[in-house]
Amino acid sequence: MGGSATPKQNKRVTITDVARHAGVSVAAVSKVLRNAYGVSPGMQEKVRTAIAELDYRPQAAARGMRGRTYTIGVLLDNVRNAFFADILDGIQEELRTSEYTVLIGAAGFDPDEQAKTIRSMVDRQMDGLILIAPGTSRAEVLATAAATPTVVIGHHDGTDAHDSVVDADDTGAGLVVDHLVALGHRDIALVSAPGTKANQWKRTPEVVLTAGYRSAMERHGLAERVQVHHAAYSDEGGFKAGMTLLTDERRPTAVMAGADVAALGIYRAAHELGLRIPEDLSLVGYNNTALAALATVQLTSVDQAGHTMGSSAARMLIERVEGRRDRAMQTSMTPRLVVRGSTAALSGS
Amino acid sequence: MGGSATPKQNKRVTITDVARHAGVSVAAVSKVLRNAYGVSPGMQEKVRTAIAELDYRPQAAARGMRGRTYTIGVLLDNVRNAFFADILDGIQEELRTSEYTVLIGAAGFDPDEQAKTIRSMVDRQMDGLILIAPGTSRAEVLATAAATPTVVIGHHDGTDAHDSVVDADDTGAGLVVDHLVALGHRDIALVSAPGTKANQWKRTPEVVLTAGYRSAMERHGLAERVQVHHAAYSDEGGFKAGMTLLTDERRPTAVMAGADVAALGIYRAAHELGLRIPEDLSLVGYNNTALAALATVQLTSVDQAGHTMGSSAARMLIERVEGRRDRAMQTSMTPRLVVRGSTAALSGS
DNA sequence: TTCGTGGTGGAGAACGTTACACACAGCCTT
DNA sequence: AAGGCTGTGTGTAACGTTCTCCACCACGAA
Known part of the structure; x- marks a missing residue:
């Protein structure tokens, strides 16, 4: 745009330059780059030093046209x-x-x-x-x-x-239910993301998690206490679900969430309602993120590796x-x- | 690898296919794609419908060889x-x-x-x-x-x-120091990332933050109370810095950290040492991340937009x-x- | 009529890399 | 000595775009 003498950016080093500098063919250089079959040690050596000397780097766009990027x-x-x-x-x-x-x-x-x-x-x-x-x-x-x-x-x-x-999310849900039941809880609610949204996935993590929760509850004879709430996996989503769940007449004594961040939203809701954790409500997250480990949080969670x-x-x-x-x-x-x-x-x- | 009849993946639609289908030249299609100068409305129309009908998408690798990606x-x-x-x-x-x-x-x-x-x-x-x-x-x-x-x-x-x-990090540091001074604090320490590591950046955010902190302290006549600790911006880094700082004979009454996550590490250190926040120690983070807003955290912080x-x-x-x-x-x-x-x-x- | 002129469309050469096909040399078998 | 390998190196045609010319047309002015 009228700038005086745009400094011509010195052109990139190409495979041709390398070939010339090494005194071999372009094809040979390409072979070395892809470490393809049919290259002698001597050739390797020559080409590699040429590449190093010219500081050559292959251009991915060009590679992509024929081979890999x-x-x-x-x-x-x-x-x-x-x-x-x-x-x-x-x-x-x-x-x-x-x-x-x-x-x-x-x-x-x-x-x-x-x-x-x-x-x-x-x-x-x-x-x-x-x-x-x-x-x-x-x-x-x-x-x-x-x-x-x-x-x-x-x-x-x-x-x-x-x-x-x-991740064997059904097993994970089972671990949580077992843990809570062992602590004496019976009214255990699950907060998970809404399941499949007609996009044809039948077994999303949420679906499997929910199934695992249900079957674990049944295993403990708590089928009629099953309570599933859907919420977005975010602080706000968890908060809303928490407010609904914890003001219900059938208030659960323990809640498990499908994600740590949602669990923290529930935490906030509990806090707002004057419920202490863990005295009045046991809370479990999922994924064992760094959040859960924070000193001020100390959230029981499921680690997914x-x-x-x-x-x-x-x-x-x-x-x-x-x-x-x-x-x-x-x-x-x-x-x-x-x-x-x-x-x-x-x-x- | 002996698999029977690898199903030939039907080749991608290319610009040539579009040109043929629309009955125009390849160059014309290219012009439409880049909405370059010199294309009539009729041409536009023809090409666009052809593109839509064939569900054509330009291949970035090929574009990259001559123009943009x-x-x-x-x-x-x-x-x-x-x-x-x-x-x-x-x-x-x-x-x-x-x-x-x-x-x-x-x-x-x-x-x-x-x-x-x-x-x-x-x-x-x-x-x-x-x-x-x-x-x-x-x-x-x-x-x-x-x-x-x-x-x-x-x-x-x-x-x-x-x-x-x-971000005007120097101003940000000033805001924090002013706030803490107004609350009566005088021994205010800063925990920031190590400055430039001989990589020639002279004014990294940490450097500017530190400078802002120093000048604010001086402005309040607290130059001799300046205390700067270097730590990695992570929970662990903050924790270590916190342990050092809070067991020092000249223990500060307030600490500001250059990142929220480091502040939380300091929080953990304080907790471990039996110091209550904010009663025994005021703590300020930086960046106002979602972490700082968590119900169980409630960290004063600086928002960077x-x-x-x-x-x-x-x-x-x-x-x-x-x-x-x-x-x-x-x-x-x-x-x-x-x-x-x-x-x-x-x-x- | 002739000449410009501005607006459109097209031909074809890049771009840098890969991969196919082939040439050549050396060696091992018969 | 002929033939057949095997291992190495090279020539060159793609790959799918962009972009620089160039040709053409219609129109208006002289």
Whole structure:
């Protein structure tokens, strides 16, 4: 725009420059880059030094046109959920030493936005996708998975189109119910996210969690005490659910929430209603995020080994990307109860 | 690998298909896609319907070879920092209606890893970069910014190589000190991240914050009571700093931390030492993250308007990407004190 | 009629990389 | 000595876009 003499940004070093500098063909350099078959040690040496001397880095866009982009996309709805951060750490750690780069799309909760983000990733020729509890329709995910290696974390719906990593949420719910029953509680309510929203996923984490809760309650002969409330997994969502639940005539003595952050909302509601925790109400979260461990919170929660889930997902994905496996697989993690100060024996029973 | 008849994934729709289907040239379709000059309404119409009918989506890798990729990269060290989530929200919202996609790289705290991630983004031909408080060396960032439009969030070092968005951290520190002094405190300590690590940034947020703290203390005639402790911005870092600080013979009556999460670590230390908050110790965080607002926490903190910072950064970046501005600019936000239950008047003074 | 002129559409050369096909050399079998 | 491998290196056609010309047309002015 009229600036005097825009300083010509010196052109990037390309594979051709490397080839010339090393005195070999472009094809040879490409082979070394991809460590493909048919390269002698001498050639390796020559090319590698040339690359180092010129500080050459391959351009992913050009690679993407024929081969791989060495990019893995991770879709998640929202960065605030600390559990996702654990998963991310696992993914990153697994891929740190590889030549793949992880790029994250934080699409928000809107299924359409998520779908748009997934398409963006496909359009950018990413080699593989990890979708964390996608809200997008099942059909959309299956279509994507047909063309790009994909791992879905969270949803229990099995398929041979993509790999899956799940937590045994039903077992997790059972652990919580057992713990609370052992403390003498009988009126145990569950606050979970609304189930499937007609997007064809039949076994979301929430659905499985709820099923696990119900069956555990039945196992203890408490089927008629089952109380399920739906709420968004946020502080506000938990607060609203808490206000409803705790002012009900059939007020539960213990509440379990499907996410720590929702449990804290319930905490706030209890506080507002003058109920003490754990004396008047036992409260259990889910995911054992850093939140739960805070000194001032001390929330009993269920640990999901997010780190391990992430690294497993990454490992499985790379196997697929590199064609070392051609059949779908599903990995399931066993949750573990972490007891803290928010649960206590039912008093005056 | 011996699988029977790998189902040929039906090839993607390309610009050539669209051109053929619409009965026009490839060049014309390209023009419509980029809404370039020299396209008649009729042509627009024809091409757009063809695109819709074939469900065509341009392939970013191919675009990247000649023109833009319509991708914006955001670098941050760690997803757990809730303040970054606010910034991200701002960025996403600003870009939601545009044709740009935001991809996030969470590189961790290691400067080398961060540099690697920045390079990855450049290699992927991203159109623009937003770097949130990068730990990478200044030289590296300047070199990147010379070739790719870049906005740096956090660091106050001015330059004409890239745009900047900062919070007036010195003012923020002043607000806190004023507040605490008004409550009668005189021994006010600061816990902040270690300053510049020889990576050539002279005015990181920590440095500016510390300077603001010092000058506010001087302004109140408390220069000799200045006490600065360095700690990582994490629960553990805060805890360690807290243990040192609170067992010192010159124990402060108030502590301000450069990040909420560190404040919570100090909280834990205080708790462990039998100190009550706010009766025995006033505590102030920074960033006013969701953590600070939790019912069980109620931490006085400084709000940084992360959302606005993010949307400003995005807007500034797009201006540069699209060549609508060719001079660097710097945006500064004014922080605001949010008083909660963790600060109180000095008792028995 | 002739000449410009502005507005549209198209041809075709990049862009940097991969992957296919082939050439060549050296060695082992017969 | 002929033939067949095997292991290495190279030439070159893609890949799907963008973007720089260039051609064409219609129209108005001289």
